[in-house]
Amino acid sequence: MAIADTGSTDRQLAAGARRPNRLFKNLNSKIAAIPMIFVAMVVFLGGTCWTIFYSFTKSGLLPNTNFVGLDQYERLWSSRKWMVSIENLGIYGFFSLIGTLVIGFTLAALLDRKIRGEGAFRTIFLYPFALSFIVTGLVWQWILNPELGLQNVVREWGWTSFTFDPLNNPDIVMFGLLIAGLWQGTGLIMCIMLAGLRGIDEDIWKAARVDGIGTVKTYVRIIIPMMRPVFVTSLVLIGSGIVKLYDLVVAQTSGGPGISSEVPAKYVMTAMFGGQNLGQGFAASTMMLLMVGIILIPWAYLEFGGKKRG
Amino acid sequence: MTDAMSGPRGAKPKKALSRNNIIVYGTLFVVAIYYALPLYVMIVTSLKGMPEIRMGNIFAPPMEVTFQPWVKAWAEACTGINCDGLSRGFWNSVRILIPSVVISISVASVTGYVLSMWKFKGSEVFFSMLMIGAFIPYQVMLYPIVILLREAGLYGSLSGLVLVHLAFGMPINTLLFRNYFASIPEELFKAARVDGAGFWAIFVKIVMPMSLPIFVVSMIIQVTGIWNDFLFGVTYISSPDRYPMTVQLNNIVNSVQGVKEYNVNMAATLLTGLVPLVIYFASGKLFVRGIAAGAVKG
Amino acid sequence: MSHSVQIKSLDLQFGAVKVLKNLNLDIHEGEFLVLLGSSGCGKSTLLNCIAGLLEPTDGQIWIKGKNVTWAEPSERGIGMVFQSYALYPQMTVKGNLSFGLKNAKVPKAEIDKRVARAAEVLQIEALLDRKPGALSGGQRQRVAIGRALVRDVDVFLFDEPLSNLDAKLRADLRVELKRLHNQLENTMIYVTHDQVEAMTLADRIAIMKGGNIMQLGTPDEIYNRPQNIYVADFIGSPSMNFIEGQYSNGVFSKGELSLPMTGYEYVAPKTADRGATIGIRPEHVITGELVSGAPVKVEVDVDIVEPMGSDTLVWAHLAGKPFRIRMDGSARVSAKERLTIGIDPSRASLFDTKTENRL
Ligand SMILES: Nc1ncnc2c1ncn2[C@@H]1O[C@H](COP(=O)(O)OP(=O)(O)OP(=O)(O)O)[C@@H](O)[C@H]1O
Ligand SMILES: [Mg+2]
Numbered sequence: 010m011a012i013a014d015t016g017s018t019d020r021q022l023a024a025g026a027r028r029p030n031r032l033f034k035n036l037n038s039k040i041a042a043i044p045m046i047f048v049a050m051v052v053f054l055g056g057t058c059w060t061i062f063y064s065f066t067k068s069g070l071l072p073n074t075n076f077v078g079l080d081q082y083e084r085l086w087s088s089r090k091w092m093v094s095i096e097n098l099g100i101y102g103f104f105s106l107i108g109t110l111v112i113g114f115t116l117a118a119l120l121d122r123k124i125r126g127e128g129a130f131r132t133i134f135l136y137p138f139a140l141s142f143i144v145t146g147l148v149w150q151w152i153l154n155p156e157l158g159l160q161n162v163v164r165e166w167g168w169t170s171f172t173f174d175p176l177n178n179p180d181i182v183m184f185g186l187l188i189a190g191l192w193q194g195t196g197l198i199m200c201i202m203l204a205g206l207r208g209i210d211e212d213i214w215k216a217a218r219v220d221g222i223g224t225v226k227t228y229v230r231i232i233i234p235m236m237r238p239v240f241v242t243s244l245v246l247i248g249s250g251i252v253k254l255y256d257l258v259v260a261q262t263s264g265g266p267g268i269s270s271e272v273p274a275k276y277v278m279t280a281m282f283g284g285q286n287l288g289q290g291f292a293a294s295t296m297m298l299l300m301v302g303i304i305l306i307p308w309a310y311l312e313f314g315g316k317k318r319g
Numbered sequence: 320m321t322d323a324m325s326g327p328r329g330a331k332p333k334k335a336l337s338r339n340n341i342i343v344y345g346t347l348f349v350v351a352i353y354y355a356l357p358l359y360v361m362i363v364t365s366l367k368g369m370p371e372i373r374m375g376n377i378f379a380p381p382m383e384v385t386f387q388p389w390v391k392a393w394a395e396a397c398t399g400i401n402c403d404g405l406s407r408g409f410w411n412s413v414r415i416l417i418p419s420v421v422i423s424i425s426v427a428s429v430t431g432y433v434l435s436m437w438k439f440k441g442s443e444v445f446f447s448m449l450m451i452g453a454f455i456p457y458q459v460m461l462y463p464i465v466i467l468l469r470e471a472g473l474y475g476s477l478s479g480l481v482l483v484h485l486a487f488g489m490p491i492n493t494l495l496f497r498n499y500f501a502s503i504p505e506e507l508f509k510a511a512r513v514d515g516a517g518f519w520a521i522f523v524k525i526v527m528p529m530s531l532p533i534f535v536v537s538m539i540i541q542v543t544g545i546w547n548d549f550l551f552g553v554t555y556i557s558s559p560d561r562y563p564m565t566v567q568l569n570n571i572v573n574s575v576q577g578v579k580e581y582n583v584n585m586a587a588t589l590l591t592g593l594v595p596l597v598i599y600f601a602s603g604k605l606f607v608r609g610i611a612a613g614a615v616k617g
Numbered sequence: 618m619s620h621s622v623q624i625k626s627l628d629l630q631f632g633a634v635k636v637l638k639n640l641n642l643d644i645h646e647g648e649f650l651v652l653l654g655s656s657g658c659g660k661s662t663l664l665n666c667i668a669g670l671l672e673p674t675d676g677q678i679w680i681k682g683k684n685v686t687w688a689e690p691s692e693r694g695i696g697m698v699f700q701s702y703a704l705y706p707q708m709t710v711k712g713n714l715s716f717g718l719k720n721a722k723v724p725k726a727e728i729d730k731r732v733a734r735a736a737e738v739l740q741i742e743a744l745l746d747r748k749p750g751a752l753s754g755g756q757r758q759r760v761a762i763g764r765a766l767v768r769d770v771d772v773f774l775f776d777e778p779l780s781n782l783d784a785k786l787r788a789d790l791r792v793e794l795k796r797l798h799n800q801l802e803n804t805m806i807y808v809t810h811d812q813v814e815a816m817t818l819a820d821r822i823a824i825m826k827g828g829n830i831m832q833l834g835t836p837d838e839i840y841n842r843p844q845n846i847y848v849a850d851f852i853g854s855p856s857m858n859f860i861e862g863q864y865s866n867g868v869f870s871k872g873e874l875s876l877p878m879t880g881y882e883y884v885a886p887k888t889a890d891r892g893a894t895i896g897i898r899p900e901h902v903i904t905g906e907l908v909s910g911a912p913v914k915v916e917v918d919v920d921i922v923e924p925m926g927s928d929t930l931v932w933a934h935l936a937g938k939p940f941r942i943r944m945d946g947s948a949r950v951s952a953k954e955r956l957t958i959g960i961d962p963s964r965a966s967l968f969d970t971k972t973e974n975r976l
Contacts, residue, residue, distance in 0.1 A: 037518035038437035042445065045430045045493065048486045049445050053452030056463035063462075072462070116350065119343050132600070133351045135607070136358070139599035141547030143565045144592040147572050148357040151364065151581060152377065161375050192354065200607055249454050256549040260569050277458040282554065287462065294458040305454055506703035509670050514717035514764070515691030524716075528707040 057298065064291035072287055081292035091293065094271045100183045101190070101272070102251040108191050109247050110240070113198030118228060120199070121206045131203075135196035142193065146260025149189035150176065176262055179269035186254075186261055186270060193257075194250065198243050205239030206232070241308060248304040252297055273297050365389060365586035372581050388580070392587035397577075398570040401560055405587050408567030412546060412594075415477055415563055419484040420541045424534065427489055431496025432522050436508050446493070453490035461554055468555065475557030483551050488544060492537050499533040500526060532605070539602050543595040564591050620682070621646045621804040622667060622772055627676035629662060629828075636662050637673070638828040644806065649798050651815040652808045654825035655851070660808040663825070664774050667806065668697050681771055691720070693772075696765025700777040702757040704749035710760050711745040717768045728767075735766040738797070755786045762797070775807040779814065791817060812852060816840070824848045842882075842966070846973040849896045849966055855930060855941050857896040861970055862936070864893035869967065874936040876913055880963030884975050892970040899930070899943040903959030911959020917942075919954045931956070 064082070067075040085091050116134055120127050137145065152158050155174040163171040175185030209232060217227040233240070255274035262270040273293060281290030360377055365388050367381040394404040401407060433439075434446050464483060465474060473479035503526065511521045527534075552563040562570070568591045572584045599606055622644040629637040636659045644650050652660045665671040667678060669690035677686045685693045704713050711732060718728045736742045739759045749757055758778055765773055778794075779787045795818055798805055809815055815822050816836045824831045824839065824847075832844040843849035849857050862871030869876045876895065903911040917933040917940055924946065931942040931950055942958060950956060967976040 035437060035439045038433045038439055038442075041429045041437075041518070042433050042439075042442060044426050044485075045433075045449055045489065046445050048489050049448040049452060052460060052464065052467075052486045053455060054448060056460035057452075057455055059463040059466075060459050072466075112350075116347075119347055122343055124343060124347070130347055130351060131607075132603075133354050136596065136599055137354060139543055139595040139606070140592045141549065141565050141595070143547075143549050143569050144588050145357075147568070147584065147588045148361055150572075151585060152357060152360055154377075154581075157372060157375055157581070158377055162378055165376065192357065196354075252456055256565075259549070260573070263573060274456065274458055277461075278550075278554075281458075281462055290458075290462065294456065294461075297456040298459050301454055301456055504701055504703065506699040506701050507705065509665070509668070509690075510697065510699060510703035510764070511705070511716075512670060513668060513690045513695065513697045514768075515689075515720035516716070520720060525705055 060291050061295050061298075064288065064295045066288055066291075068287035068291065070285040070287070077288075081288045082296075085289060085292045085296065088289075090268050090271055091273070091276055093268055094273045094276045097183050097270060098251065098254065098272050101187060101254065102248075104184070104187050105190055105194075105251055106244070106247050108187065109195050109198050110243060112191065112195045113243065114202050114233075116195070116199040117202035117206055120203055131200070134199055137193045138196045140193065142256035143260045145189050145193045146257045146262075149185070149192070150261045153185055153188075177266055179266055182262060182266065182270045186257060189261060190254070190257060194247070198247065201239060201243055201246075202236070205236045209235055241312065245305065245308055249301060252301050252304070273300075361585045361589045361592075364582055365392075365589055367582050369580060369582060385582075388582035388586040389590070391580075392571075392583045392590055396571050396583055396587060398559060398562075398567055398574065405564060405567060405571065405590055407560065408562055408564035409590070411477065411561055411567075412564040415480055415484070415552075416542065416545050418478075419481045419488070419545050420538060422481070423485045423488045423492060423541055424537050426485065427492030427537065428496045428527075428530075428534065429522065430489070430493045431498075431500055432526060434493065434497040435500035435503075436521070436526075437518065446497070449490050449493060457487070457550060461550075465555070474555065475561075477556070477561060480551060480555045480563075483555055484545050484548070487551070488541055491540065495533060495537050495540070496530075499530060503529060535602070536605055536608055539598055539606050542598055546594050619646045620644070621648065621680070622806065623677075623679040624663075624667070625677040625679070627663075627666060627678065628674045629659075629666060629671065630674050636828050637666070640676070640828065640830060642823060642830060642833070644804060645820075647802045647804055649805045649807065649818055649820045651819035651822045652806065652825060653810065653812070653815045653822050653851075655810060658825045659828040660810075660825055661776055662828075664697075664776050664806065664808050667693075667772075668695055668774055669693055691717070694770050695772045695774055696768050696770040697774040698758070698761045698765055698776070698778045700780055702749070702761045702781075704757055704760055704764075706749055709746050709748055710741065710752070710763075713749065713760055714745075714763050714767050717764065721768075731767045731769070735763040738766065738800070739763050754782050755790060758782065758790060762794075766801075771804060773803055773805040775805065777808055777810070780809070780811070787814075794818060812854065824851060826851075841964070842975070843896070844975050846894060846896070846968050849968070853898055853900075855899050855943065857898050857966070858935070858938075858940050859894050859896050860936055860938055860940075861892070861894045863890075864888070864967065864976070865890035869893060869895050869962075871936045874915060876960060876962055876965075878962045878965075878967065879912060880961070881965065881967060882963070883967075888976050893976060894968045894970045894973075896966040896968065897960060898964070899941040901961065901964045902942045903961060904942065904944045904956075905948060908957055908959040912962060913960045914957055915960065916955055916957050919950060919952055919956050922950050922952055 063072050063074075065076055065078060066073060067077045067080070120130060124130075153160075153174070153176050155161070155177060160171060160173045163173070175181045175188075213231060213235070214227070217231060222230070253274060254272050255278065258264060258270055258272050258275055264271045264275055274297065277290045277293045277297065280286045280293060284290075356378075363380055364372065364377060366384045366386070368383065368385050368387070371382060392404060393406050393409075395402060396404045434442055464486075468474040468479040468482070471479075473482065507525065508521065511525050516524065547565060548563065549565045549569065552566045556562050556566070559567075559570070568587050571587055620643055622642075624640060624642040627637050627640040628635065640663065652663060654660050662671060666673050667680075669685070669688060669692075673686065677684055679685065680693055680695070690697075705716065708716065714732045714735060715728045718731065723731075732745070733742075736745060739762060741756065741759050741763060744752060744756060744760070749760065752760065758781075761778070779790055782790065791814055798818075807814075807818060819836055821833060821835055822839050823833045826847055832839060832848045834842075834844075839848060839852055843852060846859065850859070860871050860874070862869055862874070864878075867878055869878060908914060915935065917935045919931055919933045920939075921932040923930040923932070926946055928946045929944045929948055929950065931944055933940045933942060933956065942956075944950065968974060969976055
């Protein structure tokens, strides 16, 4: 690319045009953009830098600039609660990612089969997404109640040894959360997938029929590869949602039994606002930021770096 | 913008009751039960008396319908020292919701307008930063905002919480408006400028009347998002009598004292979910369009 | 003649791409000037600069003796009509027409008067209460013109206003525009890439290429005396035949072909010998009975004959190059035939092969 001709500005001034001051040009739009600039620069960028900065201090009840290097991080990674949180997030994240994608895509594909009552099914699958995680957590807490809920009903039906009590069993408590999380979030992914499927040229189906490829095979071999951008979008959405997992845990299990369903976001909240241990909170939230970065940077690279090359 | 969901497509329909059809409808039906069940359970539980609940079948319809749990959840349930039920949280949420939604839609629509029609040097950079900010975990920014609000003397107050909602609602709404306005033909904008309309006149007289659907979509997103918020409510409201509904609900249901009244809990839960549910069922396709538009960022 | 719009060494670049390059143009009061050029040559960009919708990187724009380089579009005394009409969809026709006047705080009675007059001129009185969505393409374009008309502007800017219309409507509106211009006597600057529109409407045509003006002249000058090969090639359909050869001593020659340029009007009185290209329009080739009276006669081999009704296009070979001849529709020619044609050097164009400029 050529470098802009710098000599032209001089000639401009010599021409004596009443060129308005650059700063005041488009002034209204600059004024209107102030809230955006404030939020982007002060709240998002400033806040993030602030937190990272103070994660290297010994802040307790109040933030202070008593630097301790990586102390907070060392304490964090040697804390059992944090390790449990990370492990839980891993389990929840893995199954939530797979589950949401599989269920979301399957439902979308089923709804895309020109079925009757598509609208009704879609309404049913999506309504949980309108509800808050608090409501979601509380309903499922009630349904999974061992004495009066699902387990009890099945036992009354005659299967007396039936046991399904995830909320009181540290080993499977994350799956109790998963059931609720999937219930709340799959509708969104289904909708996105359905939009993706509807965006695919109908001629593809005709071509596959002409070539004698079966329905399932067409989906796996042709349709899914074509929907790569939709899957990437879904992945990013699910991924950034998983890291934020907090309200659901608070409502459904409060982190229990014991600390067996703690998650990083909750760890941060407890450290910052419950434990008067700000430094830990900052360090833990910085780690969360890092996790999001690990999810998003490859995606951003693929999406935006790829476009430049293509 | 056309709705990508309109009308069924895909492969041609099979004959009624073919084996494939049974599988398709069977699967959908079973899955639909999983999705519908919690709503059903909430409703029936909230209409039963405690003795009936203790008998143990949460799926059974109420033998004797009672609205007592609803009354109690709304007007009598206790959190801490206050025993005036969820109504307090409801009104708090309303008081948070209305200014948040009105202001954030105004600000985001004008910002989107700037970004699509009045770009200036650097505007795209700020926008990119705003969008990146949308992916940062909220926890990272929670404490610095506490400090900002405290400096402004708003920490703990409803107005402070409104400001927080404004900030965090900004990326998605700005994106929504920017993309919608970008689809308005540029020549229309040029024609208006030749006609002597300035920044605000073009926005109010040309752009806004053309964009009612996107205002509705944005409103749906904002109302559900703000109503359902828990994290900011619990962080930035210092006193229980100003808690939004979700926070109060959680405190009522998960309070350790007293005998658990599941029917009251479920009535309270339903009450809290009612606003977004009504919006969802009333707005139908616009809701879908809103989340699809919001989901496909950038 | 007084100047209406003057463009002085205008530069415009998008990022590093220069779209307008040191462009100069003087437009007379009451003139109908057409900007003609292939897609992407910067016609719309120039028009937008004149309108004030784009900021030039350098140079000046004067309208009616005032430097308006940095003035707002509405302060320039211009009205603009767009290709896509750009009518405000939520306003009625009346609302569309009066929007500019309302912004200028014109009193209501005056607005009504001007809207009524514009509606009368454009014959859209019956449509005033309709929304643009309920109008046909032609009606929409009339409203778009009306929007400029009511504002009583000095200069009308048109950006391909007819190109979204079907052929018949386009011809009708073209005539109407001409009538309007005669009636209003405003300056009009009109962008198009349709040659017929340009030739029929223009007082002068500016042919643009790559951000420069290649030639500015009356339709007659542009057609008969193109200043360079680009203009010669661009104007006319089917386009001009070019034969590259040698010019020496008043004679153009290429192989066996030798054309004494008697009667040719040179740009410079004494033209030195050099490599030259001759351009001959297909419709200027002399055929039929007139051949006997032609200054120069040559024989060509016919390849293909395309009868088109009113006339017949003959593809032949001359001096080893494809050569198009436009004949009367009644002429009977068949492929593979040897045809004698006449050439009148005074109607041909001679160019320097290197500089591509007219000799
Ligand atoms: N906003 C812009 N940013 C970058 N380049 C632009 C922009 N607008 C126009 N261009 C480039 O400037 C050149 C001239 O564009 P312009 O629209 O003036 O062409 P035009 O002569 O009107 O063509 P057409 O007949 O197709 O309308 C084109 O090459 C175009 O790609
Ligand atoms: Mg153009």
